[in-house]
Every structure is written in C-alpha cells, then in structure tokens.
Amino acid sequence: xxxxxxxxxxxxxxxxxxxxxxxxxxxxxxxxxxxxxxxxxxxxxxxxxxxxxxxxxxxxxxxxxxxxxxxxxxxxxxxxxxxxxxxxxxxxxxxxxxxxxxxxxxxxxxxxxxxxxxxxxxxxxxxxxxxxxxxxxxxxxxxxxxxxxxxxxxxxxxxxxxxxxxxxxxxxxxxxxxxxxxxxxxxxxxxxxxxxxxxxxxxxxxxxxxxxxxxxxxxxxxxxxxxxxxxxxxxxxxxxxxxxxx
Amino acid sequence: xxxxxxxxxxxxxxxxxxxxxxxxxxxxxxxxxxxxxxxxxxxxxxxxxxxxxxxxxxxxxxxxxxxxxxxxxxxxxxxxxxxxxxxxxxxxxxxxxxxxxxxxxxxxxxxxxxxxxxxxxxxxxxxxxxxxxxxxxxxxxxxxxxxxxxxxxxxxxxxxxxxxxxxxxxxxxxxxxxxxxxxxxxxxxxxxxxxxxxxxxxxxxxxxxxxxxxxxxxxxxx
Numbered sequence: 001x002x003x004x005x006x007x008x009x010x011x012x013x014x015x016x017x018x019x020x021x022x023x024x025x026x027x028x029x030x031x032x033x034x035x036x037x038x039x040x041x042x043x044x045x046x047x048x049x050x051x052x053x054x055x056x057x058x059x060x061x062x063x064x065x066x067x068x069x070x071x072x073x074x075x076x077x078x079x080x081x082x083x084x085x086x087x088x089x090x091x092x093x094x095x096x097x098x099x100x101x102x103x104x105x106x107x108x109x110x111x112x113x114x115x116x117x118x119x120x121x122x123x124x125x126x127x128x129x130x131x132x133x134x135x136x137x138x139x140x141x142x143x144x145x146x147x148x149x150x151x152x153x154x155x156x157x158x159x160x161x162x163x164x165x166x167x168x169x170x171x172x173x174x175x176x177x178x179x180x181x182x183x184x185x186x187x188x189x190x191x192x193x194x195x196x197x198x199x200x201x202x203x204x205x206x207x208x209x210x211x212x213x214x215x216x217x218x219x220x221x222x223x224x225x226x227x228x229x230x231x232x233x234x235x236x237x238x239x240x241x242x243x244x245x246x
Numbered sequence: 247x248x249x250x251x252x253x254x255x256x257x258x259x260x261x262x263x264x265x266x267x268x269x270x271x272x273x274x275x276x277x278x279x280x281x282x283x284x285x286x287x288x289x290x291x292x293x294x295x296x297x298x299x300x301x302x303x304x305x306x307x308x309x310x311x312x313x314x315x316x317x318x319x320x321x322x323x324x325x326x327x328x329x330x331x332x333x334x335x336x337x338x339x340x341x342x343x344x345x346x347x348x349x350x351x352x353x354x355x356x357x358x359x360x361x362x363x364x365x366x367x368x369x370x371x372x373x374x375x376x377x378x379x380x381x382x383x384x385x386x387x388x389x390x391x392x393x394x395x396x397x398x399x400x401x402x403x404x405x406x407x408x409x410x411x412x413x414x415x416x417x418x419x420x421x422x423x424x425x426x427x428x429x430x431x432x433x434x435x436x437x438x439x440x441x442x443x444x445x446x447x448x449x450x451x452x453x454x455x456x457x458x459x460x461x462x463x464x465x466x467x468x
Contacts, residue, residue, distance in 0.1 A: 056370055093368060
C-alpha cells in the first residue's frame with residue numbers, strides 16, 4: 001500500500017457529544033483503492049468515525065484531509081468535497097417522494113454536473129449495474145430492503161465519487177437480502193473504489209477488506225490484514241469480540 | 247328571515263366576499279411569515295432560533311383583538327408622534343396585518359413541526375451527495391414536510407376565517423360587521439345572526455370537506 005497515494009489522512013481526531021467523548025484519538029491514512037473495514041462492538045465509535053469522514057459529524061479536534069482538502073477547516077467548501085465522497089446508510093434514506101431514477105438524477109442535475117439527459121443515461125447505466133434497471137420508474141416504498149440499498153448505492157455512485165463510505169449497509173436487511181447488497185459492494189471493490197465500511201459481516205470483511213480496523217471505546221485497538229486481525233488477533237478485546245460474533 | 251334575505255342578500259354576500267378576501271390575503275402573508283420563522287427555528291443558528299421563538303411566543307401570547315387595536319389605532323398614533331402625520335392604515339390593511347401576524351405564528355409552528363417530522367436521515371443523505379442545506383431543504387425536506395402539513399394548514403385556514411369576525415371591531419365591513427348593521431336596522435337579532443352563522447357554517451363545512459378529500463388523496467399517494 002505504501003506506493004499508493006493517500007486519499008484520506010486523519011490525525012488525532014476527537015469527537016465529543018456534550019460530555020461524552022466518543023472518539024478519543026484516531027489517526028489513520030486511507031490509500032487510493034483501499035478497502036477498509038471497521039469492526040467493533042456497538043458504541044465503539046466506528047459509525048461516528050465514518051460520519052466524520054464527510055463531516056456529517058463535525059470533528060471536535062484533529063484534522064481530516066481528503067484529497068488535499070482539510071475538511072475540518074471551516075473555510076473549506078464541504079459541499080464540494082462531499083461530491084467526491086459517496087455515502088450509503090443503514091436505513092437507505094432514499095427520497096420517498098421521488099422515483100428510483102429521480103433519486104439518482106437529483107444530485108448530478110442540481111449540482112450542474114450533468115444535463116438531465118446525461119444524468120438519466122448515467123442513472124439507467126448504474127441501475128443496470130446494481131440489477132435494478134427494471135425498477136427505474138418505481139417509488140422506493142415499492143422496493144424490498146435489499147433493492148432499496150442497491151438503489152442507494154447507485155445514487156451515491158451517480159456523482160462519480162472516488163471514495164465510498166458504508167455505514168452498516170446490511171444491518172437493516174432481512175438475511176436473504178444481505179448477499180445481493182454485499183455482491184454489489186464486492187464488484188465496487190474489484191473495480192478499485194476506495195471504500196470505508198462499517199459492518200458486522202465478518203465473512204465479508206475477510207473476503208473483501210485490504211485492511212481490517214478493530215475499534216473499541218473510541219480508540220483503534222488493532223489493525224492489519226483480515227488474516228492478521230480476524231484469524232490471528234493479538235489484543236484481548238479483539239479476541240473477545242470475535243469470539244462473540246463468530 | 248325571508249324578509250331580511252330579500253332586502254339584504256346582496257349586502258350579506260358582499261360582506262362574505264370581504265371576509266373571504268381578508269382571509270385569503272392574511273393566509274397568503276401568514277404562509278410567508280410562517281415559512282420564514284419556521285426556517286429560523288429549525289436551523290442551527292442560535293440568534294435566529296431566538297428571534298423565531300420570541301416572535302411565535304409574543305404573537306401567540308397576545309389576543310387577536312388587542313393586536314388588531316394595536317395595529318389599527320396604536321401604530322398610526324405612534325407614527326404621528328414620530329412626525330409621520332399623514333400615515334394611515336385602512337381597516338383592510340390593519341386587519342390583514344394583524345391576522346397575518348397572528349396566523350403566521352401558528353403557521354410557523356405547523357411548518358416547523360412538518361419539517362421536523364421528516365426523518366433526519368433525509369437531510370443527511372441529501373447533504374452527503376454534496377447538496378447545500380438550502381437545496382436539501384427545498385428539494386428533499388419541504389416536499390415531504392408539506393404532505394404532513396396540509397391537514398393542519400387547512401385547519402388553520404378555517405380558524406383564520408372565523409377570526410376575521412374579530413376584526414369587525416376595527417370597522418372592516420366583513421360578514422359579522424354587516425350582521426351588526428342589519429340587526430341594528432331591522433331589530434331582528436335572532437334571524438340576522440342565524441343567517442350570518444349559517445353563512446359562516448356553509449363555507450367552513452365546505453372547506454372541511456375539501457380538506458378531507460385532499461388528505462385522502464395524499465394518503466393514497468404515499
């Protein structure tokens with residue numbers, strides 16, 4: 001990984017909600033094309049960390065630099081940076097008043113990245129890629145959870161981001177729908193997308209991650225290849241966690 | 247009753263028209279006022295939050311009749327003291343301002359509640375795509391909020407329509423004021439007020455029915 005460019009540089013990140021310090025001191029570099037999976041018990045701060053990467057949570061202290069832009073600096077145009085960071089949420093958050101295709105076209109058209117025609121073409125292309133082409137004109141409430149999440153991934157990809165953040169993308173899904181979403185994510189990873197994923201799918205992490213980061217209590221406890229962290233964890237807390245979930 | 251209807255029907259209908267005019271004008275401005283203060287209240291800016299809260303509390307804390315007197319009599323006399331001697335407000339202008347301010351405060355609460363009823367994940371999803379706060383509000387949040395707001399807005403419409411009767415105190419020739427005139431001229435209070443009451447009722451029941459219909463239509467569209 002050392003030869004690849006750093007996409008995201010995080011140094012001494014801290015985040016508090018009132019008196020509660022959720023992230024205590026996080027430093028990490030994420031490289032181009034790298035797939036980073038964040039593991040950890042709930043309350044460990046992994047989702048908060050992920051949400052700091054596009055400043056949905058404003059960092060309390062520390063620095064986050066994305067493609068050379070310091071997003072913790074108030075003067076940075078965060079909207080511009082976010083155009084290059086796609087995000088997929090646990091609860092999909094599709095826009096219920098818009099059709100599947102309109103969901104995907106909204107941002108590129110409003111942000112003048114594409115004309116309506118281009119956005120439509122790109123939208124249909126993306127829907128084909130996630131296997132939802134035939135649902136283009138349907139409203140989200142007609143879709144299953146797995147289908148919604150695939151549309152949400154397509155929507156995030158419509159802005160052609162070069163980083164994708166996934167916040168427990170399969171946690172709200174029925175078990176039989178988890179696979180279809182993970183498959184789309186695997187394809188993305190194979191295409192070289194830089195990805196940061198919060199998930200409880202250990203099997204997926206083992207298969208797809210370049211690096212697994214285990215967090216607990218607002219700190220990074222241990223990180224390394226899936227082989228190192230999942231097969232041969234060194235830290236007691238990691239071992240304890242893996243024993244519970246595997 | 248027939249006699250009153252025969253001789254005063256055109257005046258009564260004219261007065262009803264004035265009532266509706268006052269209602270619609272007030273409502274239009276109330277929507278604008280309500281939107282402005284609701285947006286102030288849901289944002290993160292403390293100063294704007296504070297201004298919004300003060301407005302809503304102040305206006306809701308004052309009876310409409312006092313507000314109407316204040317604007318119709320108080321404001322022009324205040325202007326005179328400050329040297330603007332030819333400043334005047336017609337009863338329609340003062341009535342519209344008072345009613346719009348009053349209704350605007352309630353409208354602000356309706357719109358605020360509507361905006362806050364939209365799941366916060368919607369704003370996050372929109373912002374994560376790179377859309378600004380304002381664009382997210384306009385394209386994602388408000389279209390969803392309006393659906394939940396429609397029944398309350400129509401309800402407020404009905405309240406405002408009834409509240410126009412209070413403005414008879416500043417001499418605006420709306421329906422209640424016309425009732426006073428007719429009752430005074432004919433000495434037939436029972437019949438006159440029955441007619442006036444029924445006229446209000448017809449309009450309001452028609453509006454409620456329309457509201458039900460719109461609500462059902464929205465529910466189906468969900």
